[in-house]
Amino acid sequence: MIDDKTGDRQPGGPSRRIMLRSACALAGTAAASSLGIRRAHAAGYPDHPIKITVPFAPAGPTDIMARILATHLGEALPGNVIVENRAGAGGNIGIGLAARAEPDGYALLVTSSAYVVNPSLYAKIPYEPAKDFAPIAELATSPNVILVDPKLGINSLAGLIARAKAKPNELNYASPGVGTTPHLSGELLKIVAGVEITHVPFSGAGPAVQALLGGTTQLAVVALPPARPQIEAGTVKALAVTGARRWFDLPDVPTMVELGYKDFITDTFQGFLAPAKTSPEIVALLAAKSIEILTTPKIVEQLRNDGFEVIANGPDGLKKRIDDEVPKWRGVISKAGIKPV
Template sequence: MKPKYNHDQLSPADKAKRRSIVALGLGSTLPLSFIASRSSLAQTTYPSKQIRVVVGYAVGGPTDLAARLIAAKMQESMGQTIIVENKPGAGSNIASAEVARAAPDGYTLLLGTVANATNMTMYKNPGYDTLRDFVAISQVMSAPSILAVNPNLAVQSLKDLIALAKSKPGTLSFGSSGAGGSPHLAGELLQFRADIDLVHVPYKGAAPAMTDVIAGQIHMAFMTALSAVPHIQSGKLKAIAVASAKRVSALPNVPTFAEAGMADFEVSSWSGLYAPAKTPFDIVQKIYQESAKALSHPDVRQKLIGSGADPVGSPPDAFKDYNKAEIEKWATVIRRAKISL
């Protein structure tokens, strides 16, 4: 029969050894319990302080508007202050690089744009890698582009425009808001897909480019629906096609590029939320859920639609795949056009 164990009968040396073994056992299990509870802890405590949403463009633009709309609604729901910081410059690379280097704790976010796809190829060193340095959280909005021409140009359709361009290579011109911007890349994509030769005329902003299309100084330009629709409705511009999957409600008679004979031609000015890489999964999900809730709010939707944008609210996996597709699509166009900044 085994003698009954009595801790008091142990020698001081044996007691010390036993305490060491017990402590070692507890210490070895602590990391496992910590890891197991870490995600639930993050979910229940986040957010516990102010959140920053960094925007790589100036105050008052469409990206800034989207950021402030969703930040205000998310703040109401999450119970913490959410501020928007504008850090324009270098094609939005300054803002993106700053967020890429931030702590992956959910308190510094980026409202990025299509530039986060195009800059991967256009810049030799943008200061970050969109797929490696960020977690894609959700696409916030998408603003379709419209190809519009001067009303005196003798074309009525995309087919007519392509035929005219082929009959006069290097003669027809298209304007843009500047080299490397979305309207410029859309024009390059059109040339690539239609096998035509157009002359690119860069401007310092979208407004002067549109003004010169209306005045007949240049023949055409890709424009956002918000800026183009009033001038199309007044007859100052002629819409050829919409570069999106569906028609613009304000222009029900203007076909999409697919309907006009050019499939898979979609160009939009989009924006979406990103967090630094290695941000915990539960925090990413929390931000996604709160941003999607904000985008479903009637007044947020109304204001975005009124600005010419469509609210999206896609989940993280879908937005990640969209980023990959956009980077691949624009890389082909940028390399072909030999655009480098």
């Protein structure tokens, strides 16, 4: 023992310094052991099937993306990667289930922009976007497109705005439904251009395009993929896309930013996430494999043909998008007077 007054060693046991050194050594050993266990877990991962939850119905953009990712992740890891659709409540049901899953790397989520829109669109949601998930990768985006009936004789966005200002509420626009990014893109257009156009929601992009073709509405705002065949056929006219750049096979259709509307980028993103507290090593592994898959030229071409622009950002990129877009959509929803449900 050590005498507290003199500092001299006394018989009967180890010194406090030795005991402290031993405690630190034990703590270091425990930390190293924990890190070793995590690394070993990541090294042996996966040893049983991985499930990716998609919070929407099959055959939509998010489902398409998840199934392409799952197929190639299963080859890259290797192991079985399955997709489970848990649709309902605008994506909230599936996202909530994924948030409560065991954070072991075997229950993952591929979701859309609904992840960042829903916190402002619903009075209560079963997840906190900044806390309940660990971002893995920002996968891809799809721009929305503003369409008009060619019979109106409107050939530009400026022409549309002039018509809408001359005759408030005479024009109406179809969207795939309340709270979708196409709907909110239409509302943002009304805000920034100072026009009054009536929103007519439908049950999906297909019905919204059909409403325009059938003359039920004069305009439509939808995601680009289901509109492309009609644009190419000339049965609808595309006035603008809402992505960061012009779409590769629609070079004559300008972006909203090009037309003078700064920061008007309202594409629909696809994100890959894991429940919070998932091992950082597993998150890093999944991010690396996902980016490797998405940047393969064959996959880039396949996704482009399906209407996606590959982004392939890692965890930091997806986190930034989430942090940026939650307040952005909150502002749009508030200014548009959309009441949370």
